[in-house]
Amino acid sequence: MKLLLSFDSTTVKKPIISKVTLESGALINILRASVGARKGEIIIEVPEEKVEIVEKILKSEGVFVSELKKAVEKNEERCVHCGACISVCPTEAIKRDAENKVVVEEKLCIHCGACVTSCPTQALNLPSI
Amino acid sequence: MKTVQEINRKILDGNVCVVTVKKMKEIVEELGTEKAAREVDVVTTATFGAMCSSGVFFNFGHADPPIKFRKVWLNDVEAYAGIAAVDAYLGATKLSESNEKYGGAHVIEDLVRGKEVELRAIGYGTDCYPRKEIKTEISLEDVNQAIMVNPRNAYQRYNAATNSSDRLLKTYMGTLLPNFGNVTFAGTGEISPLNNDPEFRTIGIGTRIFLCGAKGYIVGEGTQHSPPYATLMVKGNLKEMKAEYMRAAFFSGYAPTLFVGIGVPIPVLDEDVAKATSIRNSQIETKILDFGVARRNRPVVRWVTYEELVSGKVEINGQEVRTSSLSSFYMAEKIMNDLKKLIEKGEFLLSEPIEKLPKVQEVKPMRQREVVVVKKVMNPAITIRSDTKIEEAAKIIIEKNINHLPVVDDDQKLVGIVTSWDIARAVALELEGSVNKIMTKNVITVYPEDPIEIAASKMERYKISALPVIDTKKRVLGIVTSEDLSRLIAR
Structure with a gap:
């Protein structure tokens, strides 16, 4: 499953992806990242069985998560x-x-x-x- | 030996043998040219690609009171009105004056789709044509004539494109990724009309063709015709065309253009014609040009066959590079099949050319007054070494009354540049030591033989005011500044 993560000026400063990896044990693949000082957008690929836990941790950290189900x-x-x-x-x-x-x-x-x-x-x- | 008349009789009798040129290649391989020539009467060929040299002649009928167009626009796209009072030629690549992704091609497609477009015109106001302006709506049904006349279509083959520069380029050959990131090519290779009749035995002036779903004709050789890069000028009635066989396009960063679908039937008169139609992509060569060099003579990166281009990957400098076609093989195959069916149903007869296309013709460059090159306007550069102290550099800048100091190594090779701005910044930040610390290392440069337009566009693009002039070994030969260039314009 591909997830689009949107970070605001607070969350963009934190090592959230590392935290998610450590806590969920999911092997996360970063497909695209655009990270600035005030905001960021990252597209990650997560194994299906880990999607639920990964999303849960991300959301608890204040990251806005949307599932990318459709292609172009x-x-x-x-x-x-x-x-x-x-x-x-x-x-x-x-x-x-x-x-x-x-x-x-x-x-x-x-x-x-x-x-x-x-x-x-x-x-x-x-x-x- | 067969004649076109004999083949037409067979078409009318309903016992003609028509195959697509794709099928013909298999038949020739299997049966040989002699047998193939005996069994097959007509071979259909096709291409479907973005063809910029396309457009439509209109006659709109007279207004009351009448007007002689001084300028005319269709959906805000200007058409050429320098002909009779209410005639105009709308070119596919003309941009709309209000919609940045809309152009002549889109007006043409909209009309074929049955849409109304706005006609706006201004006139001179003469005794015979008193009206000075008009605004109205028209559809294809309302106009007297809408005749597509395309001065250059159906290129036999076309130079492929790649990009050696470190910048993404948006071109008429599509998006070219930096550092040889991809290759784009046009033309349908072995199924394209002119590749299957390179001697122009059956394709010539007067040949009846399939043009965007209508019956059309070859008017003659196209502009820039230069076999084996042959081209065709074609015409057809826009009112009979179908939108599915054409498509308005917009190449980002370039212009609008029109995808045109062309099918050409080749009568298999004899064995030689059959042999010509058996040509394979592996036998059709073209060049891959480097669009990273913004000159007329773009360097040839390598020669390539259509077989490699169509395969999806070509090798450049030992690397595998992916290719993109700009022509539609799907649509070309559809046209070949549709034309085959039209002929089989007796709805499309072949015609004999009344004149041959020229076999030899050259494409000359534009005659220009003078191409001013950088060498002519550059000044000697005062260079420094990277261990020069910042204060020393500041002194040179003041003494020599200049703003740029190229930094070179022991072999005079460029390693950086220091500007008066860098010095000011160093002072403001209280930086000390050698210029090594403050110089720009990634220097934008030009070659002495580059036209000054290249230098000007680099300065504009990178927002800089001077360019060191270097040779191929990166040795500094001089410097050209924006003042040098503006002096030229002011003279």
């Missing part, structure tokens, strides 16, 4: 299956299928948005969280 959304009416997005995706989540159609492998998407800006027909959008 593709408007099939706009998409022409050119593939401009394929090589800019850092996780290789976008591929061609047997018919040469461009498809998104949901579980690999980390919501970075690189494909969104590279799509010439504006067919890709990040889902609202």
Whole structure:
């Protein structure tokens, strides 16, 4: 499961991820992080069986947690299956299928948005969280 | 040997053999060219890609009182009105004056989708055309003519793109990631029309084609036609086109453009035609150019085949680099199949070209008055060593009345730069010692042969006022400042 963690000016200063790792024993994979002095956003991947405990600890520390269930959304009416997005995706989540159609492998998407800006027909959008 | 007339008779009789060029390659491999030529009558080829040189001629009919357009806009996108009173040409890449991601291509797609667009125009106010302005709504049904005429479409092959610089580039070749992060390419390779008839035996002036769902025609060679980078100029009736075979696009950081779907039927007249249609991606070569160099002659990173490009990965400097196509193989295959069905149903007859396309043509660069290079405007640089004391550097800056001191090593190689600002900062912070402490180590530089436009855009992008001029071994040859450049503009 991928979780989007939002930190405010208080929580961003604390070593919360380390705390969660130690207390839950979950092997957390950081997929994307944008951390500044006043706020931060981190996307982590957590093993399914640890999601509940990880979320519980994060929330108790004051971190805003949202589950990323959907991948980047593709408007099939706009998409022409050119593939401009394929090589800019850092996780290789976008591929061609047997018919040469461009498809998104949901579980690999980390919501970075690189494909969104590279799509010439504006067919890709990040889902609202 | 077959003639186009014989094939057309077969089409009308309902016993024509049409295959897509994808299938044809398998047939030739299996049966050989002779047998393939005997069995197959027509091969369909196609491409579907962003084709900037596209647009539509309109005649809107006369207003009352009549107007001669001085300027005309469709949904705030200006069309060229320097022709007859109510005629105009709307180009695909023209940007809207109010919507930053909307352009001529979007107006064209909106019209084909049956939407109304706003026409706004201003006139001269003459005796014959007294009206000075008009604002109204029009749809494709309302106009007399809407004729798509694309001066350059269906490139036979196209240079692929990569980016050696450390900056993400937004180009007409899509997003190019820094440090050779990806490669983008255009064209559909072995299924693209012109690659399957490189001698232009059947594709020529007057050839009937499938253009965005309508019947269209080849007008002649396209602009910048230069085999094996051949191009086509095509026309078709926008009123008969279908939105699914075209798509308005916007390349971030570049411009709007139009994805155009083109299908070309190739009559299999003889064995040579059959052989030409068996070409494989492995036989189609193009260059990968480095868009990190903002010059007309972008360096060739390497030659590559469409087979490698289509595979999704190419090797650059020993590294595997992922590729992105900017053309749709899915749509091209759909067009090949749809055109095949149209011919089989007897709804699409082939035409013989009335004139051949030129086999040899060169693409010349623009004649320019003068390209001013950095070497012409640079000044000698006063350099210092990294162990120079800050006070010493300050003294040089005052004495020589300059603002920038490139820092070099024993071999005259650039290792940093100190500006009067760095000195002021050092004084304010009471820093002492050598300039090593305060110099900028990541120096933005130019080469002596770079046009001054390159120097100007670097200064603007990095918000700096001078650039050391270096050779390929990083030795400092001089310095160019924003004052040097503004003096040129003021002259």
